[in-house]
Each structure stands twice: as structure tokens, then as C-alpha cells.
Amino acid sequence: MKRLCIILIALLSCASLTAQESSPSLHLHLDKSEQHQKIDHFGASDAWSIQYVGKDWEEEKKEKMAQWLFSKTLGEDGTPLGIGLSTWRFNIGAGSAQQGDASEIKDPWRRSFGIYDSLTHKVQISNQEGQLWFLQKAKELGVEHFTAFANSPPYALTKNQLAHGNAETTLNLPKENYALYAQFLTDFLIEMEKKKIHFNLISPFNEPQWDWGKKNGQEGTAVQNDEVAPIVRLMNEAFLQNDLTTKIEVAESAQYNYVYDPSSNRPQRDHQLWSFFHPESSNYIGDLKLVSPSFSAHAYFTTFPLSKLKSSRQVIGNLMKDYKNLSFYQSEYCLLENNEEIKGKGKDLGMDPALYMAKVIHYDLTIANASSWQWWLAVSPYNFKDGLIYVDKKDKSIVEDSKCLWVLGNFSRFVRPGMHRVTADLKGQFDQDQLLVSAYQSRKETVVVMVNLSHQSIDIALPNKKKKKTYRTSSAENLKYTICTDHVILQPRSVTTIVE
Known part of the structure; x- marks a missing residue:
């Protein structure tokens, strides 16, 4: 009798489990007719360590890193070998590396090699050979889009002959050198075109709100809106005269509030969307x-608490409706801030920072309607949550991938340029802050990205019974390939991409 009871209990348990699996409590609904923003790309930057890694690391290690970042190839089991970035940000150095200690930037790995010859006013691209190696490899592996960005004009052109300002609120470039800076960027693009590298975008200034100085330990300059505009006009004229088609990117605002706030703590460097793209503005360049x-x-600094994460993106999303011809790009982020959920300091290759990043990506795409999302350092040597890949300055044998790399890949590898975000909803009772779902569509396929922030498995019914490819990143997996049909089980603390 005891044995019979045990058998009955086991059978009932199996029946209950089968019923639970066959009848998920949540159902995914897609409205493919309701299209939102077009996706342009996902990317990362080559600042600053790529120069050293590309120049000094052995080929095998460099090839491995390039494959992780750029490859679209699948392994024998169907699992991707890389995250297939679709854009790559190339830092145009201002020359602090050539200045050495005189640059006032203590860490050599935060200095950049300049390509401007102050005697001849010519560009010497070969000075950035390490970066060029990765740039060429990105092109070879099929990266579709390239952006060049500068943190400072070449130090030889600046007011203080340094690649950072004096912690002032204005541009570290005298007006008489505005045209020289515009010509320098023009010459840079011409030289790159000779190397068969076409930059789709070029960004002349980066985070103009910060009063960059010695204490910041990197290249940079403050820039007021009425300093940005005349230089962009000079660039536009010089590019046209030289038959260049590269577009000029503005404004790389340091925080989201500087996009829309007309009375922030950075006067003359805020309200930037209106300042540059409203016809009534004296700085109009649209x-x-x-x-x-x-x-x-x-x-940065807009991701906690959750209410701020959502509200700041809602302002962006609503504001962009008034600028229908413009797309919104989130062009730089890493886990910089310290809050109750995450701390920037301390390298962490695991899922906690990766899931925090995934949450930011989700809300940038679904509330701010970002068309591009870009991480800060592709390769980091630091004890900080700023890298996708980590190296050791003193030991060239160490190359580590992070879960941030692979979770970014849940988006970048499958949500390709030209796709449109479509409406995705889950029917049923669940914590909307713990389960995040977004969907994207092209003519050929539909991609759904599900972020499970909870510590429970979640079974979700899918819209049809067609065979679908799934790619899961968890503490034990990196874009692991499997097949599903009418439902998918999300593992705790994981990100799953479904491709149909």
C-alpha cells in the first residue's frame, strides 16, 4: 500500500508538471502591424586600450577578441562565435600619448596617440596602428557602420597646448583654429577613404557638459552650444568641398537631461536638441x-532608481515625436554610477552587471525609442565594470570575455540594421519590472528578446507552433543555441533571444 501511494504521488507530480509545461501562465502577443523605430546598429568603442592591444598583443589573442566582437559565424552546434556588432566607434586621438607625462594624464592607457602633424598640418594615420588593426578587422568581419569620434582637438591646436581643458566651461580651442580643426577632421576622413574605410558618422565633440581638466585623467573639453554650431558649419562646408559624404554627429550629450532641460546645471550646454535642431535657435544646424x-x-547617471530610468527615457521618447526626421542614438554607456543595485568599481564578469545593462538597453529601445545602442570600452584593462572584454596590462596571455559581452550579443547579433521594433506584450499576471520583452522585425524574420531578471524559471507560450531558434545567455551559457516551438522556458537571471 505504501509503495502504491508513492507511485500515485509520483504520477500525480508528473501529471501536474506536464500540465504546467503544456499550459504556460504567460502568453506572448506580437502586433507586427504596429511598427516603432528603425534599428540602425549596436556597437562599442575602441578607446583607449585597443591601441595598445592591437599594436602589442599576439595575433592569436587579437583574432580571438575580434571574433568575439565582430563575428557573425555560428559554431558547429549553432551557437554564435561572436556578438556581430554592427557599428564600431574609432577614437581620433588628440596626441596626449606623444606628450607623455607632460600631458598631465597619469595613466598611459588613458592617453591617445595623435595623428596631427603641427608643422605640416598633415594627418599621419599610422600613429594609431593598433586601432587600425581592429578597424580593418571589423570591416573584414562585416561590420556595417563606422563612427569616428574625438574627445579633444589635437593638442597643438588647443588654447593650453594640452588634450584636456583647464576645467573651464568653454571650448579649449581658440576661434582662429576653428577652421584648422574642421580641416583636420576633413583630412582624417580623406586619408581613411584612401585606406578603403568609410566613416558613416564623425563626432567632433564628446560630453561637452563636463568641465574637463587635469583631474579627469583623460582627453576632453567643455563646449558651449554656440561653439559647436560654427565648427559644425565649417565641417559641413569642408566636407562638401572635398566630396565627402560622412555625416556629422551631434551632440554626444553627457546625460539625457542635457538633451531637453533648458535650465540645468550646465547653462549654454543644455537644451541641446532644441538648440541644434529647432529653426528658431541661433545655433540651428539641422x-x-x-x-x-x-x-x-x-x-550615464539616469538609470537608478527604476522610476528615473523610465521617466528620463519617456521624456526623450515624447520629445523625439516633435522631431520626426531625427533618430535617437544612445552612443555611450557603461556601469559607471554607484547605487543600491550596482557599483561601477570592481571587475565583474558575471550576470549581475550584464542584466543591469540589459535592463538599460531594454528601456532605451522601448521607451526612448533609441535606434542605436553603444557600449563604452570594447576592451578594458581596468578593475571596473566598463569593458566587454578584459585584458591585463602586465600579462598579455590574459584575455577574458564577460557576460556583458554576450548579453549585448542577445541584441546585437540578432537585431540587425534595418529592422523595426514592433509591439510585444505578455498576457497574464507577472512582475513587469522583472520580465522585459521586446520584439523586432524584418521582411525575413522576427526577433524577440526576453530578459528574466527574476530568480525563477518562467514558461511562456509563443504565438504559433513553428520551429524557432533560441539563444540563451545565463551564468553557464553564452548565446547557447536550442530549438523551441510553441513555448519557451526562460531560465532564472538570463536573457533569451528567439528568432523565427
């Missing part, structure tokens, strides 16, 4: 042929 129909900003 009518210039080679100004990009996009506006870029950085997601």
Missing part, C-alpha cells in the same frame, strides 16, 4: 546637408 538626422546622448 538644415546642413551633412549633419546626421540623428541626435546622440549618453545614458
Whole structure:
């Protein structure tokens, strides 16, 4: 009798489990007719360590890193070998590396090699050979889009002959050198075209709100809105005269509030969307042929608490409706801030920072309607949550991938340029802050990205019984390939991409 009871209990348990699996409590609904923003790309930057890694690391290690970042190839089991970035940000150095200690930037790995010859006013691209190696490899592996960005004009052109300002609120470039800076960027693009590298975008200034100085330990300059505009006009003219088609990107705002706030703590460097793209503004540049129909900003310091994460993106999303011809780009982010959920300091290759990043990506795409999402350092040597890949300055044998790399890949590898975001909803009772779902569509396929922030498995019914490819990143997996049909089980603390 005891044995019979045990058998009955086991059978009932199996029946209950089978019923639970066959009848998920949540159902995914897609409205493919309701299209939102077009996706342009996902990417990362080559600042600053790529120069050293590309120049000094052995080929095998460099090839491995390039494959992780750029490859679209699948392994024998169907699992991707890389995250297939679709854009790559190339840092145009201002020359602090050549200045050495005189640059006032203590860490050599935060200095950049300049390509401007102050005697001849010519560009010497070969100075950035390490970066060029990765740039060429990105092109070879099929990266579709390239952006060049500068943190400072060449130090030889600046007011203080340094690649950073004096912690002032204005541009570290005398007006008489505005045209020289515009010509320098023009010459840079011409030289790159000779190397068969076409930059789709070029960004002349980065985070203009910060009063960059010695204490910041990196290249940079403050820039007021009425300093940005005349230089962009000079760039537009010089590019056209040289038959260049590269578009000029503005404004790489340091935080989202500087995009829209007319009375922030950075006067003359805020309210930037209106300042540059409203016809009534004296700094209007939206009518210039080679100004990009996009506006870029950085997601730093706007991600906690959750209410701020959502509300700041809601302002962006609503505001962009008034600028229908512009796309919004989140062009730089890493886990910089310290809050109750995450701390920037301390390298962490695991899922906690990766899931925090995934949450930011989700809300940037679904509330701010970002068309591009870009991480900060592709390769980091630091004890900080700023890298996708980590190296050791003193030991060239160490190359580590992070879960941030692979979770970014849940988006970048499958949500390809030209796709449109479509409406995705889950029917049923669940914590909407713990389960995040977004969907994207092209003519050929539909991609759904599900972020499970909870510590429970979640079974979700899918819209049809067709065979679908799934790719899961968890503490034990990196874009692991499997097949599903009418439902998918999300593992705790994981990100799953479904491709149909």
C-alpha cells in the first residue's frame, strides 16, 4: 500500500508538471502591424586600450577578441562565435600619448596617440596602428557602420597646448583654429577613404557638459552650444568641398537631461536638441546637408532608481515625436554610477552587471525609442565594470570575455540594421519590472528578446507552433543555441533571444 501511494504521488507530480509545461501562465502577443523605430546598429568603442592591444598583443589573442566582437559565424552546434556588432566607434586621438607625462594624464592607457602633424598640418594615420588593426578587422568581419569620434582637438591646436581643458566651461580651442580643426577632421576622413574605410558618422565633440581638466585623467573639453554650431558649419562646408559624404554627429550629450532641460546645471550646454535642431535657435544646424538626422546622448547617471530610468527615457521618447526626421542614438554607456543595485568599481564578469545593462538597453529601445545602442570600452584593462572584454596590462596571455559581452550579443547579433521594433506584450499576471520583452522585425524574420531578471524559471507560450531558434545567455551559457516551438522556458537571471 505504501509503495502504491508513492507511485500515485509520483504520477500525480508528473501529471501536474506536464500540465504546467503544456499550459504556460504567460502568453506572448506580437502586433507586427504596429511598427516603432528603425534599428540602425549596436556597437562599442575602441578607446583607449585597443591601441595598445592591437599594436602589442599576439595575433592569436587579437583574432580571438575580434571574433568575439565582430563575428557573425555560428559554431558547429549553432551557437554564435561572436556578438556581430554592427557599428564600431574609432577614437581620433588628440596626441596626449606623444606628450607623455607632460600631458598631465597619469595613466598611459588613458592617453591617445595623435595623428596631427603641427608643422605640416598633415594627418599621419599610422600613429594609431593598433586601432587600425581592429578597424580593418571589423570591416573584414562585416561590420556595417563606422563612427569616428574625438574627445579633444589635437593638442597643438588647443588654447593650453594640452588634450584636456583647464576645467573651464568653454571650448579649449581658440576661434582662429576653428577652421584648422574642421580641416583636420576633413583630412582624417580623406586619408581613411584612401585606406578603403568609410566613416558613416564623425563626432567632433564628446560630453561637452563636463568641465574637463587635469583631474579627469583623460582627453576632453567643455563646449558651449554656440561653439559647436560654427565648427559644425565649417565641417559641413569642408566636407562638401572635398566630396565627402560622412555625416556629422551631434551632440554626444553627457546625460539625457542635457538633451531637453533648458535650465540645468550646465547653462549654454543644455537644451541641446532644441538648440541644434529647432529653426528658431541661433545655433540651428539641422538644415546642413551633412549633419546626421540623428541626435546622440549618453545614458550615464539616469538609470537608478527604476522610476528615473523610465521617466528620463519617456521624456526623450515624447520629445523625439516633435522631431520626426531625427533618430535617437544612445552612443555611450557603461556601469559607471554607484547605487543600491550596482557599483561601477570592481571587475565583474558575471550576470549581475550584464542584466543591469540589459535592463538599460531594454528601456532605451522601448521607451526612448533609441535606434542605436553603444557600449563604452570594447576592451578594458581596468578593475571596473566598463569593458566587454578584459585584458591585463602586465600579462598579455590574459584575455577574458564577460557576460556583458554576450548579453549585448542577445541584441546585437540578432537585431540587425534595418529592422523595426514592433509591439510585444505578455498576457497574464507577472512582475513587469522583472520580465522585459521586446520584439523586432524584418521582411525575413522576427526577433524577440526576453530578459528574466527574476530568480525563477518562467514558461511562456509563443504565438504559433513553428520551429524557432533560441539563444540563451545565463551564468553557464553564452548565446547557447536550442530549438523551441510553441513555448519557451526562460531560465532564472538570463536573457533569451528567439528568432523565427
